[in-house]
Amino acid sequence: MKWIHSLKPWAEIWQCERFTTEFTQSVLVAYLTECRWFGSKNAAVKRLVPRGDLRWNFSDSRFSYLMMIDVVHYTAHTDTYFLPIVFRADIDELPQKSVLCGLELPETKGYIIDALYDTDFREAVFLHILKEKDPPIGNGHLRFEKGKKLNAPEAIESHLLNAEQSNTTIVYNELYYLKIYRKLFRDTNPDLEITRYLSEESFFVNSPVYAGSITWKREGYFDVSLGLMQQKVENQGDAWNYFLQKNLQTFLTVKELGIGLNDLPKVPLYKSEKPEDIPQIFHQITPPGFFGDIALLARRTVELHIALFREKTNRNFSPSQFNQDYQVWLLNRLLYQLDNRLNLLEMNFDRLPEQGKVWAAEVMRNAEHIRNRILNFDYHSLNSMRIRIHGDYHLGQVLVSGGDFVILDFEGEPESTIRDRKVKQPPIKDVAGMFRSFHYSLFATVFNHPEIGLPQEFLFEVAGRLYRAIASVFLHFYTWQAFENNLDIGYRPEVDFLLRYHIFEKAIYELGYELNSRPEWVVIPLKGIMQILNND
Numbered sequence: 165m166k167w168i169h170s171l172k173p174w175a176e177i178w179q180c181e182r183f184t185t186e187f188t189q190s191v192l193v194a195y196l197t198e199c200r201w202f203g204s205k206n207a208a209v210k211r212l213v214p215r216g217d218l219r220w221n222f223s224d225s226r227f228s229y230l231m232m233i234d235v236v237h238y239t240a241h242t243d244t245y246f247l248p249i250v251f252r253a254d255i256d257e258l259p260q261k262s263v264l265c266g267l268e269l270p271e272t273k274g275y276i277i278d279a280l281y282d283t284d285f286r287e288a289v290f291l292h293i294l295k296e297k298d299p300p301i302g303n304g305h306l307r308f309e310k311g312k313k314l315n316a317p318e319a320i321e322s323h324l325l326n327a328e329q330s331n332t333t334i335v336y337n338e339l340y341y342l343k344i345y346r347k348l349f350r351d352t353n354p355d356l357e358i359t360r361y362l363s364e365e366s367f368f369v370n371s372p373v374y375a376g377s378i379t380w381k382r383e384g385y386f387d388v389s390l391g392l393m394q395q396k397v398e399n400q401g402d403a404w405n406y407f408l409q410k411n412l413q414t415f416l417t418v419k420e421l422g423i424g425l426n427d428l429p430k431v432p433l434y435k436s437e438k439p440e441d442i443p444q445i446f447h448q449i450t451p452p453g454f455f456g457d458i459a460l461l462a463r464r465t466v467e468l469h470i471a472l473f474r475e476k477t478n479r480n481f482s483p484s485q486f487n488q489d490y491q492v493w494l495l496n497r498l499l500y501q502l503d504n505r506l507n508l509l510e511m512n513f514d515r516l517p518e519q520g521k522v523w524a525a526e527v528m529r530n531a532e533h534i535r536n537r538i539l540n541f542d543y544h545s546l547n548s549m550r551i552r553i554h555g556d557y558h559l560g561q562v563l564v565s566g567g568d569f570v571i572l573d574f575e576g577e578p579e580s581t582i583r584d585r586k587v588k589q590p591p592i593k594d595v596a597g598m599f600r601s602f603h604y605s606l607f608a609t610v611f612n613h614p615e616i617g618l619p620q621e622f623l624f625e626v627a628g629r630l631y632r633a634i635a636s637v638f639l640h641f642y643t644w645q646a647f648e649n650n651l652d653i654g655y656r657p658e659v660d661f662l663l664r665y666h667i668f669e670k671a672i673y674e675l676g677y678e679l680n681s682r683p684e685w686v687v688i689p690l691k692g693i694m695q696i697l698n699n700d
């Protein structure tokens with residue numbers, strides 16, 4: 165562990181230049197790189213600028229520096245990360261990842277730790293939310309807001325959630341989940357905005373109940389969301405793992421029954437069908453209730469969109485029409501994204517698995533065709549409405565809860581700016597996200613289970629046909645409910661156009677996500693893009 169010596173006491177630590185330099189250069193860089201939530205691991209970082217003047221006296225005897233760290237990249241782009249810290253004399257029973265460094269002060273020595281690992285800090289946060297306090301911080305104050313449904317417990321027990329996530333969640337009394345945002349934005353986080361709206365102002369009940377939030381407020385500046393508390397959703401895991409299991413069972417049944425491709429008709433792509441009109445064979449190979457689950461997820465998805473569509477007065481939520489400004493925004497963003505992906509593919513080409521190289525080369529050869537497809541968007545022919553949507557909708561964002569589905573995590577697409585995430589978009593974009601996710605889950609099952617013992621190409625083909633059946637049933641329930649409830653998604657040709665357009669967009673987005681986060685998975689979006697191009 166790194167030790168730093170300071171000539172100033174903890175209360176004046178940021179005035180000690182030696183500390184600031186050593187802490188920034190030899191502690192923070194190494195610490196952040198090890199954090200799951202630090203998203204700039206692969207980026208070339210020019211410098212870190214920690215802001216240490218935001219002192220919060222969270223109890224009579226202790227305080228924390230609510231450290232906000234500007235990460236300046238060589239591209240000049242800057243991200244801000246949140247790492248509240250406290251000083252402690254001991255680190256008994258704390259995990260190693262909570263400790264940033266040892267610190268020798270003039271009169272004592274101890275450790276700087278991530279404050280979220282400190283029980284007193286966590287308890288103080290909860291009590292501040294419960295009592296709706298507004299302590300001063302820097303040139304502003306912290307606003308601890310209490311949700312209507314938060315009740316005072318007799319005693320507070322807390323721990324950190326042990327989950328793969330981009331932020332850090334504190335669990336209180338196994339009842340409340342407080343997500344502390346690690347990447348900060350100069351505006352209210354859409355996750356907080358949408359969760360609070362759905363929970364307190366809409367009829368939609370399949371998203372978590374809002375329990376409170378923490379916001380840094382300053383006169384003349386945009387709000388900065390630091391945390392969102394929700395009621396815990398009792399659940400049996402996420403829909404991603406749920407469907408992986410179902411897919412595996414399906415492939416094993418295909419093997420057991422000796423099903424061949426001739427037995428599995430190709431349902432027309434994206435034509436909505438009632439489950440009973442899907443060829444019987446798809447009901448035979450999938451586990452009981454499979455298409456019922458698809459129908460239920462489609463219903464919850466459309467209900468979410470109806471709730472977001474209903475708003476008439478709050479301009480953050482009221483629907484908008486397609487227009488020239490939106491089209492310019494969309495095309496600029498997607499063309500930039502495509503160039504970024506082609507560049508990433510080229511730079512990472514040699515690291516790709518063999519199959520990935522073949523498909524990557526094909527995608528690169530088709531660059532002009534792809535660009536043209538992106539440009540093929542004309543708002544004049546679109547009559548439906550744009551609304552606030554989930555924006556990063558996939559099976560991992562859905563919890564399976566007592567035979568139902570609950571939709572979470574409204575932060576939006578991780579790569580987008582905060583303002584881009586709030587742009588109203590066609591709700592069909594979420595449907596496209598979910599379709600990509602079903603596609604992913606089928607291909608991931610094939611990749612992860614060589615023990616199924618059938619040729620991969622055959623299983624890919626089975627996956628493709630099952631995907632068509634899933635999409636048809638989902639679309640049936642989604643569009644039917646949308647039409648019944650006057651959710652303005654347009655007539656069928658418009659739905660079809662937007663669906664295909666956004667599926668393509670999402671696959672291109674995913675190419676970047678996989679190349680940056682888990683290159684061994686890049687074959688899945690590559691396959692997705694090639695399939696879409698070949699279907700044309």
Ligand SMILES: Nc1ncnc2c1ncn2[C@@H]1O[C@H](COP(=O)(O)OP(=O)(O)O)[C@@H](O)[C@H]1O
Binds near residue numbers: 325575
């Ligand atoms: N309200 C909740 N109830 C139960 N589990 C939750 C709740 N919120 C989050 N989780 C769990 O925590 C995981 C991460 O949550 P998420 O909001 O996606 O965090 P992040 O934005 O940090 O990735 C979820 O997949 C889910 O398992």
Ligand SMILES: O=P(O)(O)O[C@H]1O[C@H](CO)[C@@H](O[C@H]2O[C@H](CO)[C@@H](O)[C@H](O)[C@H]2O)[C@H](O)[C@H]1O
Binds near residue numbers: 600
């Ligand atoms: O971290 P987030 O959940 O906000 O979303 C990001 O990570 C997702 C992966 O965890 C990524 O989703 C992609 O992989 C999923 C399977 O792991 C798949 O179901 C999705 O369809 C696919 O997009 C998501 O794109 C990214 O934003």
